[in-house]
Amino acid sequence: MIRLKWIHHIHGVLFVLLLLSGLFLYFPTTRTWFNELRFPLVPFHIWTSILYATVILFSLRSVFKYVKNKPYIKFYNVGFNVTFIFIWIVTGVVMYFHTYFPPEMTNIAVYLHGLFTFLFIPWLLVHTIGHLFKLHLPWPKWWKRKAPVPESIAENKLNRRDFIKFTSLGVLFLFIGGAIKWFQPILNITDPNARRGYFRIYNVTSDYPTYEDTEWTFTVSGLVNNQKTFTMEDMQQLPTHTIVDDFHCVTGWSVLNVEMKGVLVNDIFTEYNISPEGPYVTAYSGDKVYYDTFTVSQLLDEGAMLVFQFDGEKLVHSQGFPCRLYHPKMYGYKSVKWIERLEFTNHRAKGYWQTWGGYDLDGYL
Incomplete structure (x- = not known):
């Protein structure tokens, strides 16, 4: 139990470092700030991700064993995290070894890597705020405890309230992902512009030179x-x-x-x-x-x-x-x-x- 608590804390610290460094790389302004400071942000993100993936792989068996007989919400929480982590690892590997893949594939990997980061943020905020302030969301009793599943759920027949909850959550995720202009094309991977790719602006200084045609x-x-x-x-x-x-x-x-x-x-x-x-x-x-x-x-x-x-x-x-x-x-x-x-x-x-x-x-x- 103590070991799992330490794993949870290490997981949290590494994930925060990955999230922050990833967001700093995504936004041109913050990326430029780190370039001006000569901070190796890309190597830092890569090495932190390798350490993070190592911790996850070595702890996965113990974690699943622990949640096997726990309430459904804990099992779902672990499965949700593992799904996103798997996507991040796969897309990150494709991005790092991009010379071995066609550009269309690496472009989609870049989009997915960032998109799933933004889609993960709502859950992260709910999870973090809930733990810090001891907030308890009004989940059904069968979800929070190891209790019998209602017949409507067992038969995959959602009632009106359940339908509204799940639909609202899905819309929220799509809105957050789709609202980020850079990632919008991935919502329609068949769009030829998505496969073509988009320029990211990487500069080493925030002080751009300005020219008129006659001055350059x-x-x-x-x-x-x-x-x-x-x-x-x-x-x-x-x-x-x-x-x-x-x-x-x-x-x-x-x-x-x-x-x-x-x-x-x-x-x-x-x-x-x-x-x-x-x-x-x-x-x-x-x-x-x-x-x-x-x-x-x-x-x-x-x-x-x-x-x-x-x-x-x-x-x-x-x-x-x-x-x-x-x-x-x-x-x-x-x-x-x-x-x-x-x-x-x-x-x-x-x-x-x-x-x-x-x-x-x-x-x-």
């Missing part, structure tokens, strides 16, 4: 034969290219068939007779914080672009307006938003997420 400039500097600064007007004189590609994030979500329009980095160098004299290049964001590094070949020979439009529209502010870098063979963290400068060097430094998050230096898909 792009500079090529460092070890090149011809250092030059380009205006938006200069960029508009270059040939544009449109590609349709899948945008992948290292955290597991994707947006499929994104139409991107921009200028090839190689065309800029060819048009203005710029020749790199250093083998590496650092791309700097206009937020004055973010940067990433590449080899010269990666930017000039692998189709890297300066992108100005997604799906026929100008980039929105949070997506990097007016211009962002895009490499078609690399994860989104290599796609530097609000790009302002390329600096060529003899030595390759680690990028922002290689320094603070341990991400792969090249970031190939």
